[in-house]
Amino acid sequence: MPVTLEDKLVVAISSRALFNLEEENKVFEAGDNEGYMKLQLDRIDVPAAPGIAYSLIRKLLRFNDDGVQRVEVVILSRNDPVSGMRIFRSSAAADIKLQRGVFTQGRPPFGYLRPLRAHLFLSVNAQDVREALNAGFPAARVLVESVKASDAWPNEVRIAFDGDAVLFSDEAERVYQKEGLDAFQAHELSKADLPLPEGPFKPLLSALHRLQLAGNAKMRIRTALVTARSAPAHERAIRTLMKWNIRVDEAMFLGGLPKGEFLREFEPDFFFDDQTGHVDAASRHVPAGHVSSGISNES
Known part of the structure; x- marks a missing residue:
């Protein structure tokens, strides 16, 4: 039977929305792609700190804790595949169970929302969010300056x-x-x-x-x-x-x-x-x- 995401809540999220990568992003924004990739590789075993949407994603995935896969979270990122390794390792270290990711190395990733049939796209990139909304997908630009979510409601x-x-x-x-x-x-x-x-x-x-x-x-x-x-x-x-x-x-x-x-x-x-x-x-x-x-x- 073919694998499908049809019966799941699908959230696509960028690396910077899930994890705090603002220090690394300064290198990327400066146009030093090789330096950025090297920095991520050097830190591959250093788990990235939680980002603004971390609490939302962590809690949504808890709907799968009884063994029924109700929620699927997919990394959809302008990162390169090498940097993507750190994202998956950071997720594993945080016990955030991710299976899928799309890394486009600087190119707009929003087009992949259609085959994912995503119900939500969270990104720090304003243009990607705008294009996703124009394509008919719920999408929002995450404000990285936001305060973190309260831990008062774990369930x-x-x-x-x-x-x-x-x-x-x-x-x-x-x-x-x-x-x-x-x-x-x-x-x-x-x-x-x-x-x-x-x-x-x-x-x-x-x-x-x-x-x-x-x-x-x-x-x-x-x-x-x-x-x-x-x-x-x-x-x-x-x-x-x-x-x-x-x-x-x-x-x-x-x-x-x-x-x-x-x-x-x-x-x-x-x-x-x-x-x-x-x-x-x-x-x-x-x-x-x-x-x-x-x-x-x-x-």
Whole structure:
């Protein structure tokens, strides 16, 4: 029977999103590819320190602990194959069970998301993330300056999502930016019974929902919608999730309040937002990623 990833949650992640390779990356960014490769080879037996998405990946893979492979994590990296050896050794040292990796030696790797059928791509490279989103894959640029995830919830994968342009389309956000708050509220109230179109991260939310239903007695998923929406515009968001037959565990309708302190209380392993201001502020409290989709990211 052929090997397939069809029935698994598939996360593709770059080396720098999983591990802290910022010192080594300075050599790479300076254009010294040979020096970078040598540095990685010299450090092949030195496990790299955890990166910003480390907690998220480690916890997701714990859904496999009972022997059923529900989650597959694949390294998808601009690193060279030689440097890739250190990534696999660092993963083994951290007891992160990785089997697969694609190393493109400086070339854009996002094209391999299609044969992987990835539900999420995490990378530090903004262009790769943008191309992945354009190709229809949930993707986010990991902010390496983010604080690390809390270790307070070892048996829960905790993920927070913005709404418009992330879980939902940016239809309503376009009204807000072009016509203002009153027009936005009126627009959403008049369409409260009409589900919002899907946003780029709806496939990931659906995959997480399926993973939760598949079950693992020792692990669970807790999700939160963290949005600047307020009443009465909250209703359309809730009804959209109901139409999708997906529940989030927490919903925060903040009416424009800063999200950072609320996220600090939720303590997610990762937070996704389309607006750089929100992501930058959130990164001071939690691991955060920028989703470069929607009107806020149009040049």
